[in-house]
Amino acid sequence: MKRRFLNYFISFILVVSSFPVVHIPVYAAFKEIDEDVYPTIKQNFTPLDLSKAANMGFADEIAGDGKGGWTDQGSLNDLREFTLRGLNKLQYVDFYIIDPEENDGKSCIVLRGQNNEFFPTTAEIPVNAKGAGVYFLHACAWPSDIVGRYRFVYEDGTSEVIPLYRGRDIFNWWGTGFGERCRVAWSGPNGSASMVSLYIFACENPQPSKKIEKIIAETDGNASFLMVVAATLTDVGPYLVKPKDVGNPDMSHWFPYVQPSSENVKGTALDVSFILDAPAGKHGFVTIQGDRFVFEDGTEVQFWGTNLVGVACFPPHDRAIQIADRIAQLGFNLVRFHHMDHAVLKDDNIFGTAKNGKKLDEERMDRLCFLMNELKKRGIYFFVDQTVARNPAEDDNVQDPSSLTRGMKEGAYFDERIIELQENYTEMLLTYRNPYTGLTLAEDPAMAFVVCLNENSLFRNLKTMTSPYYINKLNKLFCDWLVQKYKTEENLKEAWKEEGFTDMDAGESLAGGTVSAQAALLYTTYSSKRKEDTRNFIYDVQLNYYNRMKKLFERLGVKCPVSPFTSWGDDAMYLAAAQSDFVDLHNYWSHPNNYYTLEVGAHSTSNKPVTQMSSPNMGTVGYIMNRRVFGKPVTMSEWNICELTPTMSEGATLMAAFARMHNWNPLQFDFLSSERYKKLEAATTLDDVNEIYNFFDIDGHPVRMSILPAASLLFLRKDVKEADTGFFHRYSSDAYKYSSSFKIFSEAYLGLIGKTGIAIEGVAYDPEYNDNDVLYLAKKAKEEGTPFVSVTGELSTDLKEKIFKLNTERSQAIIGHIKGKSLELDDIVVKIDNEFATINLTSLTDAPIWDSDRLLLTTVGDARNAGQKMSGDGTTIVVKGSAPIMVEPITGEVTIKTKDTIRVFALTSSGQRDHELKVTRDHNGFCKFVMGASDQALHYEIIRVKRFEGPRGPNPKVVLGDNTVEPLYDDLQGYEWAEKQITRMALQDFISGTTDKTFSPGEFISRADYVSMIVKGLGLAVSFKDNFADIDKKNPYYTQIGIAKELNIVTGDGNNMFRPSDKLTREELLTITTRALEAAQRKQKQEYIQRINDLWKETIGPSEFVTRAEATYIAYMVIWE
Helix, strand or coil, rough: CCCHHHHHHHCCCCCCCCCCCCCCCCCCCEEEEECHHHHHCCCCEECCCCCCCCEEEECCCCCCCCCCCCCCCCCCCCCCCCCCCCEEEEEEEEEEEHHHHHHCCCCCCEEECCCCCCCCCCCEEEEEEECEEEEEEEECCCCEEEEEEEEEECCCEEEEEEEEEECCCCCEEECCCCCEEEEEEEECCCCCCCEEEEEEEECCCCCCCEEEEEEEEECCCCEEEEEEEEEEEEECCCCCCCCCCCCCCCCCCCCCCCCCCCHHHCCCCCCHHHHHHCCCCCCCCEEEEECCEEEEECCCCCCCCEEEHHHHHHHCHHHHHHHHHHHCCCCCEEEEEEECCCCCCCCCCCCCCCCCCCCCHHHHHHHHHHHHHHHHHHEEEEEEEECCCCCCCCCCCHHHHHHHHHHHHHHCCCCHHHHHHHHHHHHHCCCCCCCCCEECCCCCCEEEEEEEEECCEEEEEEHHHHHHHHHHHHHHHHHHHHHHHHCCCHHHHHHHHCCCCCCCCCCCCCCCCCCCHHHHHCCCCCCCHHHHHHHHHHHHHHHHHHHHHHHHHHCCCCCCCCEEEEEECCCHHHHCCCCCCEEEEEECCCCCCCCCCCCCEEEEEECCCHHHCCCCCCCHHHHHHHHCCCCCEEEEEEEECCCCCCCHHHHHHHHHHHHHHCHHHHHHHHCCCCHHHHHHHHCCCCHHHHHCEEEECCCCCCCHHHHHHHHHHHCCCCCCCCCCCEEEECHHHHHHHHHCCCCCCCCCHHHHEEEEEEECCCCCCCCCCCCCCHHHHHHHHHHHCEEEEEECCCCEEECCCEEEEECCCCCCCCCCCCCCEEEECCEEEEEEEECEEEEEEEEECCCCCCHEEEEEEEEEEEEEECEEHHHCCEEEEECCCCCEEEEECCEEEEEECCEEEEECCCCCCCCCCEEEEEEECCCCCCCCECCCHHCCCCEEEEEEEEECCCCCCCCCCCCCCCCCCCCCCCCCCCCCCHHHHHHHHHHHCCCCCCCCCCCCCCCEEEHHHHHHHHHHHCEEECCEEEEEEEECCCCHHHHHHHHHHHCCCCCCCCCCCCCCCEEHHHHHHHHHHHHHHHHHCEEEEEEEEHHHHHHHHHHCCCCECEEEEHHHHHHHHHCCC
16 A cells, blocks of 8 residues: 555656746745646645554544544544545545555544543654645544644754644534635535535644654644645645635625515515414314324414514514514414523513512513514414523522523433423413413414423533532433442443443442443444433433423413424434424524624534535535434424525525425524614614624524515425325334434435425334335435435426426425526526525415415515625635625516416515516516516515416426436336335345346345344444455455454354355355344344244245345335334
8 A cells, every 4th residue: 555655656756747836945835826826836745644644544434432433423524525536636635545544444534522532632744755744635523623733843953833723723513614715625515514624724834854754743632633644745835726706606696685574574475374273272272193283172383383482472562563473474373482591680581570580670671572473373382492592590509500501401301490480481481371362372372382491412412511519410310320230349340341342440449339320422442232322311301300390380270282302413313303292403504603793704504605505415404304203293383594594595495495394393493683672672673783793693684585475385384295205214212212323314315206304203203104116216316316306396406507496386486596498387488697595486366376366476585784795615704794785686687378368566574566677578478577686675576467268277387307207127026025125125226136127026135235234234233354265355244244243243164155146045154143133232033033934934945045126125124123
C-alpha cells in the first residue's frame, strides 16, 4: 500500500500549460482566489502519508464497541457514503484518500472527544519537508469553541501550535459551514443526517523557512472529536477559492411588502376560515382509533396547526381577537400553547411575578382563557404544552437549582420534588375554570392534546448531567433497579462480564447505591450488557414517569390524548413514546446555530440553505416519514423551514401534501413568538413591524403567510388522497430498547411512494400490510433517476431535477428549480423566470379547478429585510437589514387550460384586488397571462365570468409518472406460494437472482447465500477481525460471513473453512436460523423453529438440501412475520 501511495504523490506537480501563470511569491500569506484564476496558480502538492496514524475506517457497524470506523456511532451514523479513494482533487487541491481495504481497515484519524477512551488524543503525521502551508481535509463532532490543535514540529526541535477554532477553521461534520479558513470540500447524506460534510482547511505554516519534521494532531479528549481524512503540503499559499456569491441575489427588482390587516383580509380570497368546522369541540372529545384521531361522534379529524410562544399566549383582549382572526384566516384548526411557563420571576409567563410556581397569575389566566375562547369560536382546538422552560423559583425548594437547565430537564423524570411541581402545575392549569367557556380545560372538548415535557430525553440529558445531587439520586435508583433484576452484586458482575471491557469500576457498589447510570452512556469501555441495562433502566424511568402522569390526568378527568414527551434527542425515545396515546415529533430544516433572532453571525448549521429535495432524506418531510410509528397517530408539534433558506416557500405545500397522504398532524412553529409579539405591542402601525425578526415566525413573514391559504385548503379539504398502502420497517421492541446502536432509517424514498415508518413489535405490527410494490417503485425511481410518484398518482418528487408536482382536482402545485421550463398539470401550464418558485393553483369553492368560479393562484419565492447581507454561500448573516421586508416577484407566463372567459386580478397582501391583468388566448384557445415584477403581487384571484358555449369538461389527465410494476423474475411459475417472499427479499437486496430476470427457485441454495440473507435481514452487525480461510475480502459475502462467524452463527468445518458454495442442508438451516435469532434477541425463537419444522412436514419436500425458494420463504418468515 505504501508503495502505491508513494507512486501517487512523488514529484506530483500541478502543471497548467494552457493558461497564463499568475506569479505568487513563495510562502505568500493565505488569501482567497477567484475561481476563474485559481486553476492558473502553480502549486506543488505533496499529499502527506496518514496510513500509520490512521486509527479508524469510514464505516462502522456497531456503535460503542471501540472498533470499526469514524466516531463509533454505528452503521447509520458513519461516513460510509464518502466513497472517494486514492488521489482526488477537492476544491482544486490534491488529497490522497486512504483505501481502508489496503490499510487494515483504517482510512482516517479520529481523535478523542466526549471522554471516549477508545480513541487517542494525539496522532503524528510525518512530513519531513518545507512548505508554505498544509491543506487539511477534516471535520469535528460535538464541537467546542476550540476543537483541537495542529502542532507543527520542526527539524530543529521547535514547534508552533495552530488552534482549531469552530466556525473559522472547522465545523461539525453534521451539516455544513463556511469559515474564514474553512470551506465544504465534500458533502452528502448519511443514515441519520440529511447532510454531512468534510471541510478543507487552509493552514499556514508559521515557520515556512524551516523543515517540518511532523504535524501532531491533538484534542483535549473531553469535548470535540477531531477527524482528519487527508492532508496535503503546498509550496505556496495556501489559498482557498473565493466562493461565488449565491447568498446575495440581485434585489433591485424586489418590491417592499405591506403587512396585511386581519380586518382587511376578512372575506377575501386570502381568508380560508370557511374551511374550519366551528365551534371547536362540537363533535365531542378527540379520541383515538388505530392510527388516527376521531371525535366522540365518529367524525374523523386531521389537525393542521401552529404555535403561540411565551407572552404571545397572553395577549390583551383586543389583540387576542386579532390573533384568533388571523390564525383562522390562514386556515389553522389547532394552536399549541408553548413556553407558557418560561422563566419564573419574569412577567411574561403564566406565573406572572410570583416567587414560586404554586399559583397561576390571574391576569395571565384571564388573557389565556379569553384567547382560547376566541379560538374555540372559530373552530380552532388547543394543544397544551406543559413543562417547557420553567426555572426553579426560590420558594420551590428544588435541590441544586443552578445546575438545572430550562424546564428542570435533568430531574424531570425522577426527582420527586420536580415531579411534584409538574403535577401541581398540571392540576392548577387543567382545573382552572375558564370564565368565557364555563369549562375547565380538562372538561373542554376543544382541548385536543396534552404533552407533559417538551424536548426532554433522559437518554440525552444524562450525558451532560453535572450535578452530584441528581447524579447520585439517579445512581441510587439504578442500583435499586439492578437489585430487582440481579439480587446480588456477584450476579451483576457475572452478567456484565465481557472480555476486554469493564463491568464495574473500583469504588462502585450495588449495596452502596454508587453504580453509575451515566458511565455506560459516556464511555465505550463498558461491557455491552452494562450498556443494555443502562438503556433499559432509562427507558423504564421514563415509562414510569408517564404512567404516573397518566394516572394524574385520569384523576383530573382529562379525556383527550396524552403523550409524556416529545420524541426527541435519541431514537430510543420512540419506543417509550410508542407506549403513549400518540407520538409527537419535532424537526426543522436549516435550523440556526443557537440563534432565534436575526443577528450578525447567525447561521444555518444543519444543512446548506437549499431545497429539501436536495437531500434523499427530504429534510423535515422525510424525517417524519421515517419516524411514524405504525398503528399510532402522530403529531409534529414543531416543524419549519427556517430563515436564511431561500427555498422556504416549498415548506407548507410539501408538508400539507405529504401529511395528507400519510395521515399526519403537523403544527408549524411558530405563528407568533414573544419577540415579535412585543414588537407588535409597542408598534403604532403595521409599518413599524414590517421586518423579519426571527427564524421561525409566520406572522408578518411574506413567504410563510402567503403560501398558507392554499396549503391549508389542500390539507383540511382532503384534496390529496390518503395512501392505502405502504411499507414500514420492522423493529424488535427488545433490540430497540436495549441496543445503543439503534438508529432509524433516514432515506425518504419509500415515503415518497406510500406510507412508511417504523413498526415496533408489541405496539402494532401487521406483516400483511407491507406492499412489495412500494419497495419496487421506490427502488426503480432511485436507480433510474426518475421522479418518485405516489401510489395515489397525485404527487411527484423529482430529486434529480429538484421539482415537486401536485396534481389533484382542487389543488395543483409546481415547486422547485423551474426556471425556463414549461411545466404542465391538469389545469395549468407555467413557464417561470425565477430560479426557484412555489406555484399553487387552488379552487376556492368545492368545485374542481376546471369548473370553479373562483381560483387562487399563489406565486412565492424569497423575502428578506431591506439591506440584508449574507455570506457568499448564504449560510451566515453579515448585515441583519431592516424594514421594510423586500419580496422577490415571481414572473413568467401562466396558462389556465380553459376556454371559458376569465378575469385575473393581482391582489394586495390583504387580499384586495389591486389591478387586472390582460388575458389572451393560446393556440388551443386556453387563457394565458403574464406575471410581471410591476404586479408586486404574491397572489392572483381568477374569476370565471362566462362558460364556454361548446363542449366543456375536465381536461385530459396529466400523468405524473409511470407506476407500472413488473415481475422481478420470469421463472417463478409453480412457485406462487413463495413469489411474494422472493420478491420482498430481492427488493431489499437480501438475496439476488441468478441472472437479472431469473431466480432459479428450484436450485439448492448455497451456505453463503443463506447466511448472507439471514444476517442482512435480521440487521445483525458486529466488528470482526478475521474470517474463514476460504473467505477473502473480495468475496461478496465477506462481511456477512465474518459477522456470522463472530456471533457464532456459523463455525466452519474445524479447519477454519466455511465452504461457501456447498449446498445448505436442513440441519444447517435450522442451526443457523436458531443462532441468528438468538443473536437478534428475538423472543419468538422457538415459535419460528416450530413453524419451520411444520413447513418441512406440510409444504416442503423431503430432500436433505434446501432450495432457493424454500430458504427464501423461511428467511422471510423469520424476518417479517
